[in-house]
């Protein structure tokens with residue numbers, strides 16, 4: 001998805017440059033040939049008309065680039081193909097018909113035409129490539145054919161220039177231009193890899209749930225008024241699992257434990273590995289009266305079924321109160337106290353921090 005957005009942005013920016021480049025070069029021609037007119041009216045008229053059309057296209061594109069990109073590309077190609085190709089054909093046809101030499105009246109815009117075709121080849125999406133090649137072939141082939149069919153005209157300095165421009169220069173440009181595309185593809189691949197690495201860095205390597213870094217990122221994305229509550233979940237006597245069954249089986253237990261953790265709560269929340277055999281679940285905007293239920297669910301569901309190769313595994317849960325997400329560390333400390341209490345009480349149970357608080361308040365009251 002992100003990659004698609006990047007692609008779209010690149011195409012929009014490239015098209016914008018292409019339009020401005022086409023407009024400004026036609027305008028320069030228009031200004032030059034109006035300041036220094038040639039005997040042919042078309043030399044000063046055509047660039048002026050074309051630059052107006054390019055300007056209209058720029059304005060149209062500018063109003064809604066995201067929706068108009070494909071349409072503007074098509075219009076741009078139609079404009080180029082319908083102006084440059086017929087113009088070139090008319091001049092070549094006139095040269096075949098008359099005694100005049102082609103280069104005496106062939107439009108002096110060959111350089112611009114080639115530059116526009118090359119730019120189009122370099123910046124427009126791949127599917128438009130065939131139209132660019134068509135544009136080049138429809139002009140270059142009749143022109144080169146004319147030149148080689150008229151040896152007397154061919155062996156002149158002007159003719160060599162036309163030949164070089166539409167022949168070797170084009171071949172050179174068309175061979176080099178696709179590298180720009182492959183560079184772009186390469187950049188896209190690098191960006192995707194970088195994004196994937198970033199995502200991987202947020203995940204715990206063993207269990208594939210979020211790690212602390214991922215949790216931090218997730219917390220950073222919380223809305224301003226979000227309230228949270230959290231549970232610290234710790235496997236009981238996990239050291240024994242490692243000691244009795246070995247570290248590899250211990251790892252398998254952690255993986256299975258984490259995958260069970262993911263399936264317990266349906267509301268908005270995140271599960272992360274807090275460290276070792278301790279996990280954290282953070283719940284977004286939970287109902288105040290559902291806290292007990294959530295804690296019990298986590299505690300009971302994790303040990304309901306036996307674990308492969310190991311059998312019964314139990315967990316202790318410490319549950320914090322609900323507070324604004326900016327008080328995350330305070331809530332962790334609450335959940336940690338509650339978890340300590342759960343372990344202290346004999347494990348395999350869930351303890352709410354609010355219950356510890358109530359107990360200590362009533363003790364203080366008695367004293």
Ligand SMILES: Nc1nc2c(ncn2[C@@H]2O[C@H](COP(=O)(O)OP(=O)(O)OP(=O)(O)O)[C@@H](O)[C@H]2O)c(=O)[nH]1
Nearest residue numbers: 234235236237238239240242247250251276277343
């Ligand atoms: N296999 C495996 N073991 C781990 C991993 N991370 C931590 N451990 C082990 O988890 C055990 C944690 O032991 P303790 O902190 O004593 O806790 P416990 O045995 O679960 O006891 P209580 O928490 O008090 O119930 C240690 O033996 C660690 O080596 C891991 O990624 N893989």
